[in-house]
Amino acid sequence: MPTAFAADSVGLVSPQVAHFDEPLALACGRTLPAYELVYETYGTLNAARSNAVLICHALSGHHHAAGYHSEHDRKPGWWDSCIGPGKAIDTNRFFVVALNNLGGCNGSTGPSSANPATGKPYGADFPMVTVEDWVNSQARLADRLGIAQWAAVVGGSLGGMQALQWTISHPERVRHCVAIATAPRLSAQNIAFNEVARQAILSDPEFHGGHFQEQGVIPKRGLMLARMVGHITYLSDDAMGAKFGRDLKNDKLNYDFNSVEFQVESYLRYQGEEFSTRFDANTYLLMTKALDYFDPAQAHGGDLAATLAPAQARFLLMSFTTDWRFSPARSREIVDALVAAGKDVSYLEIEAAQGHDAFLLPIPRYLQAFRGYMNRIAL
Amino acid sequence: MPTAFAADSVGLVSPQVAHFDEPLALACGRTLPAYELVYETYGTLNAARSNAVLICHALSGHHHAAGYHSEHDRKPGWWDSCIGPGKAIDTNRFFVVALNNLGGCNGSTGPSSANPATGKPYGADFPMVTVEDWVNSQARLADRLGIAQWAAVVGGSLGGMQALQWTISHPERVRHCVAIATAPRLSAQNIAFNEVARQAILSDPEFHGGHFQEQGVIPKRGLMLARMVGHITYLSDDAMGAKFGRDLKNDKLNYDFNSVEFQVESYLRYQGEEFSTRFDANTYLLMTKALDYFDPAQAHGGDLAATLAPAQARFLLMSFTTDWRFSPARSREIVDALVAAGKDVSYLEIEAAQGHDAFLLPIPRYLQAFRGYMNRIAL
Numbered sequence: 001m002p003t004a005f006a007a008d009s010v011g012l013v014s015p016q017v018a019h020f021d022e023p024l025a026l027a028c029g030r031t032l033p034a035y036e037l038v039y040e041t042y043g044t045l046n047a048a049r050s051n052a053v054l055i056c057h058a059l060s061g062h063h064h065a066a067g068y069h070s071e072h073d074r075k076p077g078w079w080d081s082c083i084g085p086g087k088a089i090d091t092n093r094f095f096v097v098a099l100n101n102l103g104g105c106n107g108s109t110g111p112s113s114a115n116p117a118t119g120k121p122y123g124a125d126f127p128m129v130t131v132e133d134w135v136n137s138q139a140r141l142a143d144r145l146g147i148a149q150w151a152a153v154v155g156g157s158l159g160g161m162q163a164l165q166w167t168i169s170h171p172e173r174v175r176h177c178v179a180i181a182t183a184p185r186l187s188a189q190n191i192a193f194n195e196v197a198r199q200a201i202l203s204d205p206e207f208h209g210g211h212f213q214e215q216g217v218i219p220k221r222g223l224m225l226a227r228m229v230g231h232i233t234y235l236s237d238d239a240m241g242a243k244f245g246r247d248l249k250n251d252k253l254n255y256d257f258n259s260v261e262f263q264v265e266s267y268l269r270y271q272g273e274e275f276s277t278r279f280d281a282n283t284y285l286l287m288t289k290a291l292d293y294f295d296p297a298q299a300h301g302g303d304l305a306a307t308l309a310p311a312q313a314r315f316l317l318m319s320f321t322t323d324w325r326f327s328p329a330r331s332r333e334i335v336d337a338l339v340a341a342g343k344d345v346s347y348l349e350i351e352a353a354q355g356h357d358a359f360l361l362p363i364p365r366y367l368q369a370f371r372g373y374m375n376r377i378a379l
Numbered sequence: 380m381p382t383a384f385a386a387d388s389v390g391l392v393s394p395q396v397a398h399f400d401e402p403l404a405l406a407c408g409r410t411l412p413a414y415e416l417v418y419e420t421y422g423t424l425n426a427a428r429s430n431a432v433l434i435c436h437a438l439s440g441h442h443h444a445a446g447y448h449s450e451h452d453r454k455p456g457w458w459d460s461c462i463g464p465g466k467a468i469d470t471n472r473f474f475v476v477a478l479n480n481l482g483g484c485n486g487s488t489g490p491s492s493a494n495p496a497t498g499k500p501y502g503a504d505f506p507m508v509t510v511e512d513w514v515n516s517q518a519r520l521a522d523r524l525g526i527a528q529w530a531a532v533v534g535g536s537l538g539g540m541q542a543l544q545w546t547i548s549h550p551e552r553v554r555h556c557v558a559i560a561t562a563p564r565l566s567a568q569n570i571a572f573n574e575v576a577r578q579a580i581l582s583d584p585e586f587h588g589g590h591f592q593e594q595g596v597i598p599k600r601g602l603m604l605a606r607m608v609g610h611i612t613y614l615s616d617d618a619m620g621a622k623f624g625r626d627l628k629n630d631k632l633n634y635d636f637n638s639v640e641f642q643v644e645s646y647l648r649y650q651g652e653e654f655s656t657r658f659d660a661n662t663y664l665l666m667t668k669a670l671d672y673f674d675p676a677q678a679h680g681g682d683l684a685a686t687l688a689p690a691q692a693r694f695l696l697m698s699f700t701t702d703w704r705f706s707p708a709r710s711r712e713i714v715d716a717l718v719a720a721g722k723d724v725s726y727l728e729i730e731a732a733q734g735h736d737a738f739l740l741p742i743p744r745y746l747q748a749f750r751g752y753m754n755r756i757a758l
Contacts, residue, residue, distance in 0.1 A: 028634035056617040077404055128634040189611060189620035195644045196607045199651075202636060203600040205584055210636075221582040228575045232568060240567035246674065253672065255407035255507040257581060257589075257664055261671065265574045266569040272578075285636055292640065293632065295625065 008084045009076065010042040015107060018144050024102075024137060027293075030127040033116060035224035037141050038107030039063050039099035043091035044084060045147070051379045053089055054138060054148040055079065055098040056155030056162035059230070059287045060279060062106035065098035066091075078187055081362040083093055087287035088370035093379065094151065102137050103129040103286040109284030112213060123282060124210020131158075131294045135165045139173065151377050153313075156359035157326065158287065161294045164334070166215060167311035174313040176377055178370070181323055181359040184304050184337070185329035186293040190325070191231055194288040197226035201281045210282050219281045224272035226284055231271050235321035236355030240264060243319035297337075311338075315345040316373045318366065320358035387463045388455065389421040389470055394486060397523050403481075403516060406672075409506040412495060416520050417486030418442050418478035421462060422470035424524070430758045431526040432468055433517060434458065434477040435534030435541035438609070438666045439658060441485035444477035460741040467749035472758065473530065481516050482508040482665040490661030491592060502661060503589020508576075510537075514544045518552065530756050531555035532692075535738035536705065537666065540673045543713070546690035547675055555756055556692040557749070560702055560738040562709035563683050563716070564674040569704070572612055573667040576605035580660045589661050592659035598660045603651035605663055609703045610650050615701035615734030619643060676716075683716035690717075694724040695752045697745065699737035725752060 005011040015038050024032045040063050045052060054217070057078075066083035068076055068218050082088045083096055100108040103126060111126040118125075142150065153165040153174050160182025167177045169368070201207055204222030208215050232240075244264035253261055260266045297304040315338055319331035328349045338345040350366045352358040384390040394417050405413045413418045419442050424431060434444050436457075447455055447464035462475055479487040482505060490505040497504075521529065532553050534542040539561025546556045565573070580586055583601030587594050611619075623643035632640055639645045676683040694717055698710035707728045717724040729745045731737040737745070 002405075028421065124636070186626065187616055188623040188641070189614075189616040191625070191641050192607075192611045192619060192643050192647055195647055196604060196611070198636065199607065199648070200604055201577065203604070225575060225579055225582070225604065228571075228578065232571045232575070235568075237566055237568040240571060244565065244567040246567065246570070255668075255672075257503065257577065257668070262567070262570050264571050268571055268574055269578070289636070293634075 005068065006123045008086050009080065010084050012066075012071070013042065013067035013069065013077075015040050015063055017107070018141055020137075022140070024133070024140075024243055024276070026127050026133045027130040028128040032102070032109070032127065035109035035137070036104060036107075037099050037102070037109075037137060039097055039141060040065065042066050042096040042098075043094050045095040046379065048379070049146055049148065051094050051151050052142075052145070053094045054142070054150050054151065054153045054166075055083070055089075055096060056134075056159035057101065058157040058159045059291070060156070060284075061159065062273070063098050063100040063108075064106070066096070079360065081360070082367065082370065083271055088367050088374055089154065090371070094374070096175065097141070097145065097147075099138065101129070103283055104288075105280030105283040110280065111210070111286070112280050117120075121213045121289060123213055126282060126286065128289055129198070130290055131267045132166045132169060133159050134162055134290070135169050135201060138162070138166075139170055142173065149173045149175060151379060152178055152374065155182070156180040157356065158184055158291055162290075165294075165296060167313045167315075168307060171310045171312045174311075175314040176316070178309070178316045178318075178373070179334065180318045181320055181326050181331070182334070183326040184297060184326050184334050186292055189290050193229060194292055196229050198285055198288055200225035200229070201285060207281060210286040212281065216263060218276070220276045223276040223279060223281050223284060223292060227275035227279075228268045228272040233325045234326070234356045236324065236353060238322055239354050239357075242353065304333065305340035308337055308341045308343065311341070311343060315343060317345065317347045318359075318369065320350050320352040320354070321356060322353055322357070323356045325356040339358060387465050388459065389463050391450070391469040392419050392421065392443075392446035392448065392456075394419050394442055396486070397407035397520055399516075399519055401519070403512070403519075405506050406509040407507040411488070411506065414481060414516070414645050415486075416478050416481070416488075416516060418476055418520060419444065419446075419456075421445050421477075422473050424474040424526070425758065427523055427758070428527065430471045430473050430530050431521075431524070432475045432476060433521070433532045433545075434462070435513075435532065435538035436477070436480065437534070437536035437538045438670070439537065439654070441483060442477050442479040443485070445475070449690075458739065460739070461746065461749065467746050467753055468533065469750070469753065471648065473753070476524065477525075478517065478520060480508070480513045482662055482669075484659030484662040489659065490589070490665070500592045502592055504519075505661060505665065506564070507668055508665060509669055510540050510544045511548060513541055513669070514548050517541070517545075517689065518549055521552065528552050528554060530758060531557055531753065533557040533673070534561075535559040535587045536561055536735065537670055540670075543687075544673075544675060544756050546692045546694075547686060550691045552687045553690075555695070556690070557695045557697075557752070558713065559697045560699055560705050560710070560735055561713070562705040562712050563676060565671055566580040572608060573671055575690050577610050577664055577667055579604035579608070579705060580664060586660060591660065597655070599655045602655040602658060602660050602663060606654040606658075607647045610647060611703045613678070615703065615732060617701055618733045618736075621732065646734075680681045683726040684719035687716055688720045689721065690720070694722060696724065697725045697729060697738075697748065699729050699731040699733070699735070700740045701732055702737060704735040
């Protein structure tokens with residue numbers, strides 16, 4: 001419980017809400033008549049309005065990327081290691097905007113929000129949202145904040161996909177794109193893991209076809225399983241081995257199904273349990289689908305270089321050696337396409353044992369390279 | 380529907396049952412008072428009783444390893460590519476024994492069998508069985524068949540663990556050990572995937588604490604999810620990519636949760652569905668636990684070479700380049716330990732795109748090396 005915040009913390013922050021009344025046409029063919037986006041900002045927009053950085057979140061992320069909501073918060077925002085005074089995304093230089101995406105469960109309009117057509121929660125009736133839709137909704141937030149062009153759009157994993165999409169959908173509005181631990185599209189294996197997670201949720205009797213909120217229940221078991229399987233893919237085999245190995249939970253084996261034998265089982269169950277109490281099942285389904293659907297090159301017959309040709313941004317790509325969810329090879333696909341398209345691209349493959357999760361962690365070489373790139377951005 | 384069987388098929392085969400009345404003390408501390416093992420044999424035991432080969436099955440395997448039960452069978456036994464006249468395990472030379480392990484759901488005593496204490500199915504009351512227990516029960520089957528020593532004990536994956544355990548538990552009874560795509564113990568990641576599968580089953584409301592049989596239901600959703608997550612780990616990322624890529628099930632995207640968008644989703648759902656109709660949930664739990672518990676070196680402070688020192692067998696280890704469930708590195712751990720223990724060991728790492736499943740597939744270089752080794756076994 002920090003009574004004073006560290007000098008490199010953005011300190012106390014408060015979420016804000018932007019309401020949009022213009023209908024938003026979505027890739028799925030449906031239209032959201034109106035919606036709200038909850039967001040936070042850190043730092044100050046300069047007079048030229050040229051120092052704004054957009055943070056795009058990953059699967060289970062949200063708008064609270066840095067700082068604290070209260071002095072009693074045990075933990076800061078999810079990317080506090082990278083955002084703050086003197087940090088990689090230096091709030092002394094940049095005006096940082098972090099939002100909760102449409103379809104989310106942290107305040108922006110999503111499945112838990114009231115459907116204006118019925119007055120009840122959308123639940124499963126919330127329309128499918130894609131990375132393109134998110135970028136379009138983020139562009140409206142930029143308009144609202146008076147940001148004609150981002151100094152940088154930054155994200156890891158699914159957030160990196162949004163950063164890439166920005167350079168394609170709104171090329172003139174992005175000067176720098178920082179895409180970390182991401183991929184130009186999911187592989188069959190990536191989709192397969194998402195499908196297991198979805199089936200876990202969809203087949204939970206407490207899911208009630210996505211209208212569990214009206215029944216006063218949550219599909220806890222399904223969400224727990226979804227998170228457990230996801231979590232395995234976020235960690236490397238090495239990292240799991242180093243963290244848990246075959247360490248026993250108790251001194252000796254129990255030889256039954258109810259006991260937890262190995263520490264790794266206990267850890268996974270805890271992760272699943274904790275997640276199921278704070279995340280919305282319909283949002284989880286939507287996020288995994290947005291991942292599956294992301295494939296900007298499809299419109300160009302699979303030619304990623306042609307897809308990225310309109311981009312006006314400079315690019316920084318970073319990947320982590322033991323990330324097997326979105327391996328360095330997936331980042332190199334993007335780098336190769338950018339090079340083929342004649343773009344200005346920096347690429348760094350960072351030696352890190354932590355797997356996909358590395359992008360969230362304070363790994364010195366990563367933070368140093370990230371800070372170095374961001375500090376060279378002209379404002 | 381073959382009307383005549385191929386020349387290299389063992390043709391029509393029939394399972395047999397061996398009943399054992401001597402109680403079997405198990406590693407968990409409990410005792411099975413009596414039990415049955417169902418098995419098949421292919422080929423003929425020679426007069427010297429020196430040509431017997433034991434096939435140990437993997438997680439979802441059974442005694443029906445080769446040939447057909449009827450002329451109408453669509454498929455032969457699970458390892459028909461390796462067992463038959465002139466095949467790697469040549470039934471013109473060898474007398475092959477394949478059994479369903481204790482705790483199985485294909486005829487041997489297991490959770491679906493009647494518990495003599497209650498007259499009802501064991502269900503969740505079936506005792507935990509380990510690789511050591513299986514080897515001990517297999518030794519009794521060998522006694523029954525008059526086989527003092529196996530020419531070879533052979534298995535892939537969990538079957539390979541049994542083959543290794545034979546050389547430790549009964550060193551004088553094994554001349555050759557062929558352990559394919561296996562590991563000396565599970566990694567934390569391996570255990571984590573098993574734990575997800577178990578939680579899927581245990582949390583299914585139709586599981587009824589393992590006594591679903593008495594309720595006339597099966598935990599179909601749980602088994603389906605368990606198989607889906609397992610299946611992903613059996614295939615390589617490359618193999619899934621080559622087989623499915625991002626191919627769509629229909630011409631265009633549906634943007635909903637009920638439709639199947641990608642072929643890989645359809646494939647996985649089918650695999651899970653099909654498996655849930657033919658496999659027992661309690662057996663699945665037992666098999667994953669046997670995998671988790673396998674760690675023969677633990678009794679020697681983690682020293683695998685010391686563990687394998689008593690072995691009298693010669694060893695053939697084979698692994699597959701894209702197997703990420705039990706990668707080549709895991710086989711090399713065993714090879715290194717065997718070399719350190721001064722054993723006679725051959726090792727082959729086979730270039731194969733199919734991942735862990737490769738050990739079941741007719742990959743020319745694999746079959747050739749396998750056959751070459753088996754043919755050099757003196758009878």
